[in-house]
Amino acid sequence: MEFKEFRNRTAREPNTSPYPPMELTDKEKQLLRQLAKDLVAINVEEFEEFLFENNGVLPERDWEFVRRDEQVETYLRRREKYGLRGFGATKRFRRETSDTSASMSSTKSEELSSLDVADIRSIGFKDGTLEDGVYGAMSPTTDVFRTKSAYVDDKIEECNVLALIDNVSDADPFTSLTIRWRVTENPPVMRTFLKSYDHIYLEATGFTTLTNGDRISYQLLHSIDFPHLTPPLKTHSRGQVAGILFFRQIDKETVQIHGRAVFAIPFERARALFTHMVLVSMSKSCINIFFAAQMKKxxxxxxxxxxxxVADFVCTSCRVTHKIAEIGPDNKLYWTKVHVCPFCMTQVIKSDTSITMRSEIAAGRTTLRRKKKAKCSTRFLERGAFRPTGSDTT
Structure with a gap:
């Protein structure tokens, strides 16, 4: 447990990286890709066990029902029944200064006990598609990360995409791999004296298949440690988290949700308070991810x-107000009210998510080209390479 120091606070701009630009070697990137692949495989096995061996039900002897939000039920694993099976231990990367090689190992949390963590599962159903689920969950850039967090209401104070390993593409619009930093908001009673917890973690999104051929989408989060690149900050306590969210299409308009998260508990006396906080956050996030997808669309x-x-872009009849999150030029998040009729909103919700994502990717490429062109033009002018006609003197 670490308490706040009210002196020497940083003047860093919120939601900017607290670290220098993260440059990963090819070896490190390959290790991270393999780590994500292995963690997804481990959790697919447990998902199939839940589906096919337990008939979509969590054993009552192992799991305690805690809450229900809409069609999603959330459970807490009983403390004497823990079995993480390789999931949850923070992975540490070491870079050898002599030959730029890299290696990976688990940290001291490798043998997490029931006293150290809370193991949570959220299961249920939601209207939508596989693509809606992963689209609502993913956020390729820091700005999208912030707006998604606002929709999901996951109590994240600050966030930043530190490194982009595999970016979304036209061929795979929902497949990505990134390193992220985020700060989780403390419970109100602790904000005045306890440091907020930050996390450095790997996030992967994409699709995979079950042994019966069913296609599922996922979002993976797993704490990761780069001692040479992301040392702990004096202003925060470093937390540990591991989680995965699966989406499986049940029928044309219904998705099965299966989420699992393992959170490190900061100290035993805070177990009940922190466990309740992450239970509520996870349960609501599973639902609000689909709301985030709708608002993004x-x-x-x-x-x-x-x-x-050039005409008014809002509907002219049966107006219903929605709020759209935007990041302004001053790097602050703003809510903009828009008015859309129920018919148009239904069209938006039912629209092809893949087409929307590919359109966003294309727009992002265009914006990037414009920025590069403007930057090159500025440098060109600064070097004095352009001179107006008649400027030369004889």
Whole structure:
């Protein structure tokens, strides 16, 4: 447990990286790809055990029912029944200064006990598609990370994408691999004296298949430690988290949700308080991810309508107010009210998520090219390479 020091606070701009630019070697990137693949495989096995051996039910002897939000039920593993099976231990990367090679090992948390962690599962159903689930969960950039967090209401104070290992593409619009930093908000009673917890973690999104051929989408989070790149900050306590969220299509309009998260408990006396906080956060996140997908699709639909028409882009009848999250030029998050009729909103929700994501990717490439062109033009002018006609003197 670490308490706040009210002196020597940093003047760093919120939601910017507290570390220098993260440059990973090819060896480190390959190790991270393999780590993500292995962790997904471990959890697919447990998901199949839940589906096919336990018939979609968590054994009552191992799991205690805690809460229900809409069609999602959340359970806490009984403390005497823990078995992490390799999932949950923070992975540490070591870089050898002599030959730029890298190695990976588990940290001291490798043998996490029931006193150290809370093991949580959220299971249930939600209207939508596999693509909606992973689209709502993923956030390729820091700005999207922030707006998604606002929709999901996951109590994240600050966040930043530290490294982009595998970016989304036209071929795989939902497949990504990144290193992230985030700060989780403390419970209100502890904010005045206890440091907030931050996490450095690997996030992977994509698709895989079950042994019966069913296609599922996922979002993986797993704490990772780069002692040479991301040392602990004096302003925060370093936390540990591991989680995965699976989406499986049951019928044309219904998705099965299966989420699992392992959180390190900071100290035993805070177990009940912290466990309740992460239980509520995980349960609501499983539902709000689909809301985030809808709002992201609505934002893009409005963007396209504004671009293609000079007329008013809102509906003219049966107006229903929605709030769209945006990051302003001053790096602050703002909510913009828009009015959309139920018919148009239904069209947005039912629209092809893959098309929306590919359109966003294309727009991102265009924006990046414009920025590079503007930057090159600025440098060109600064070097005095351009001189107006008639400027030369004889």
């Amino acid at each position: 609505l934002r893009w639909a409005l963007h396209e309508r504004r671009k293609n028409s």
